Amino acid sequence: MERVPVLSLGDALLVSIQIDLQDNTVLALQEDLAERIVSTGARGVLIDISAVDIVDSFIGRMFASIAALSRLLDAETVVVGMRPAVAITLVELGLSLAGVRTALDVERGMKILRALSDRREVRQADEADADLVPVAEGGGPAAGA
Amino acid sequence: MTTSTGVEELPIRTGDDVVRVRQLVRARAQEVRLSLVDQTKLVTAASELARNTLVHGGSGTATVETLSRDGRSGIRAVFADEGPGIPDVDQALTPGWTSGSGLGLGLSGARKLVDEFAIDTAVGRGTTVTVVKWTR
Amino acid sequence: MTQADGGRVRALLRSGDKVLRRWVEAAEEPLRGRLTTGELGRTCSDLLSVLVEATDGGLDVRTDAYAGARGFLTELSRDWARRGFSPTETASAVFALKDALFAAADEDGDGDLATVLEASRWVDALGLVTFESFARAREQVISEQAEQLLELTTPVVKLWEGVVAVPLIGTLDSARTQIVMEKLLQTLVDTGSEHAIIDITGVPAVDTEVAQHLLKTVVAARLMGAECTISGIRPQIAQTIVTLGIEFGDITTKSTLADALLHAMRGTGVEVVRRAGSR
Ligand SMILES: Nc1ncnc2c1ncn2[C@@H]1O[C@H](COP(=O)(O)OP(=O)(O)O)[C@@H](O)[C@H]1O
Ligand SMILES: [Mg+2]
Numbered sequence: 001m002e003r004v005p006v007l008s009l010g011d012a013l014l015v016s017i018q019i020d021l022q023d024n025t026v027l028a029l030q031e032d033l034a035e036r037i038v039s040t041g042a043r044g045v046l047i048d049i050s051a052v053d054i055v056d057s058f059i060g061r062m063f064a065s066i067a068a069l070s071r072l073l074d075a076e077t078v079v080v081g082m083r084p085a086v087a088i089t090l091v092e093l094g095l096s097l098a099g100v101r102t103a104l105d106v107e108r109g110m111k112i113l114r115a116l117s118d119r120r121e122v123r124q125a126d127e128a129d130a131d132l133v134p135v136a137e138g139g140g141p142a143a144g145a
Numbered sequence: 146m147t148t149s150t151g152v153e154e155l156p157i158r159t160g161d162d163v164v165r166v167r168q169l170v171r172a173r174a175q176e177v178r179l180s181l182v183d184q185t186k187l188v189t190a191a192s193e194l195a196r197n198t199l200v201h202g203g204s205g206t207a208t209v210e211t212l213s214r215d216g217r218s219g220i221r222a223v224f225a226d227e228g229p230g231i232p233d234v235d236q237a238l239t240p241g242w243t244s245g246s247g248l249g250l251g252l253s254g255a256r257k258l259v260d261e262f263a264i265d266t267a268v269g270r271g272t273t274v275t276v277v278k279w280t281r
Numbered sequence: 282m283t284q285a286d287g288g289r290v291r292a293l294l295r296s297g298d299k300v301l302r303r304w305v306e307a308a309e310e311p312l313r314g315r316l317t318t319g320e321l322g323r324t325c326s327d328l329l330s331v332l333v334e335a336t337d338g339g340l341d342v343r344t345d346a347y348a349g350a351r352g353f354l355t356e357l358s359r360d361w362a363r364r365g366f367s368p369t370e371t372a373s374a375v376f377a378l379k380d381a382l383f384a385a386a387d388e389d390g391d392g393d394l395a396t397v398l399e400a401s402r403w404v405d406a407l408g409l410v411t412f413e414s415f416a417r418a419r420e421q422v423i424s425e426q427a428e429q430l431l432e433l434t435t436p437v438v439k440l441w442e443g444v445v446a447v448p449l450i451g452t453l454d455s456a457r458t459q460i461v462m463e464k465l466l467q468t469l470v471d472t473g474s475e476h477a478i479i480d481i482t483g484v485p486a487v488d489t490e491v492a493q494h495l496l497k498t499v500v501a502a503r504l505m506g507a508e509c510t511i512s513g514i515r516p517q518i519a520q521t522i523v524t525l526g527i528e529f530g531d532i533t534t535k536s537t538l539a540d541a542l543l544h545a546m547r548g549t550g551v552e553v554v555r556r557a558g559s560r
Binding site for chain 1: 501
């Protein structure tokens with residue numbers, strides 16, 4: 001069985017699917033990702049499917065599962081590059097992948113992940129600020145980053 | 146009159162076989178010049194049905210052939226197993242219904258993705274699902 | 282079938298410039314000035330040399346020896362079909378070779394019936410090849426034109442950096458809607474746009490199937506990472522959607538194309554402000 005490689009890129013994991021996915025490969029990828037999110041402390045997962053020419057219900061479910069489990073592990077998932085024919089087919093099949101973030105390409109996917117992590121930092125900074133005695137001068141360290 | 150050519154049969158015994166069935170159906174769909182969207186729909190249906198043959202039927206075969214009728218071409222794919230059969234076909238075709246842990250979208254979805262769809266099944270004897278997709 | 286090795290026909294073909302000249306003369310008449318004499322002459326001369334070569338392999342035009350000749354005739358038919366020649370005109374140009382061959386046979390004093398028949402059958406076979414490929418070429422031209430017409434009536438246009446739109450006009454049938462929607466989604470990829478607008482101001486009514494296609498397109502766009510807005514829904518269409526119980530759910534709709542564009546531009550981070558001093 002071939003495995004899909006998972007690459008680390010900053011605080012994100014990058015998965016680029018370049019092979020024909022058989023069911024065991026799909027399950028293995030799901031497991032690999034869960035482990036890697038925990039071991040690397042990754043905050044984002046980007047799955048590039050621009051080379052994937054079919055997504056059936058099994059593969060579609062993987063995206064939803066990865067999105068759900070990464071959320072449990074405090075990370076966000078973005079699926080990028082779905083081809084029009086694949087999207088049309090998935091809709092016909094009855095799968096809308098609710099809860100899965102999508103983007104046109106890797107670049108835009110990374111932008112989404114960055115925006116999410118910025119928001120997270122602002123939030124954390126706010127929480128940290130809240131513990132301090134309020135002072136006149138505001139502005140957390142990450143604000144406006 | 147419908148004529149058929151180039152009959153090819155593949156075994157479905159492993160997950161890799163399911164991938165090979167997809168590849169064969171894709172190649173044949175390209176040959177008759179189905180549109181890209183129609184190719185994708187047919188291959189996706191084939192993937193669902195081949196998986197059912199493996200997972201629910203135990204193992205079986207996929208047979209793919211090229212059809213021609215009134216100047217149109219089509220691809221017929223037949224998925225056959227000698228597994229437990231389907232006791233209630235209507236129920237099995239209900240979107241979201243599964244006897245196992247699937248999504249229950251394979252059978253109902255495959256039917257929506259093709260032009261012709263037929264199930265022949267008998268409990269204890271097995272299941273044969275036939276699909277056809279025609280060029281537009 | 283004749284077992285002819287084509288020796289005599291080949292000899293006639295090679296009997297000099299006269300064959301070519303006569304062929305061009307005979308072919309010119311039915312073409313009634315559609316081609317210049319120069320162009321016709323070049324075409325006949327090129328075809329003649331291909332044919333001379335092919336006859337080395339006999340007179341059966343279905344053999345491999347004729348692959349080149351058949352290719353030439355197919356190209357020629359396609360070209361002439363595109364330029365609006367009738368099938369008769371195209372085939373006549375090939376049949377004109379008969380005149381030239383008969384005359385050559387006559388002059389050589391070799392005009393026995395067998396040779397003439399052989400030459401005649403051979404040219405007929407070539408004519409058939411031409412005719413068949415002409416028919417095929419015409420079919421292709423027609424289907425291309427149908428496609429072009431569809432392109433013309435449903436242009437997918439870029440309205441702004443990152444915003445594409447398709448203004449639909451007239452009655453939509455399921456097949457046309459499907460093709461347009463596929464094109465719209467492909468344009469999102471090709472132009473890297475994250476916003477699509479389907480404007481149906483010009484659509485008087487839709488049936489369930491068409492409404493479903495519109496809906497599916499919006500969902501498909503979302504799967505691809507883009508947002509699709511529908512604008513210009515007429516009251517009647519809104520009625521249809523409601524009565525049919527079609528879930529339009531959380532889909533963004535706007536009353537006009539302008540509103541939809543504004544919405545999409547905001548999404549891309551553009552804020553439109555009226556300059557102070559202007560109305
Ligand atoms: N070849 C088969 N043999 C036996 N049962 C089948 C077969 N194909 C489908 N089924 C039954 O139909 C149900 C629905 O199939 P499907 O829509 O593909 O959903 P899933 O495979 O996700 O369960 C299956 O759960 C199974 O009970
Ligand atoms: Mg299934």
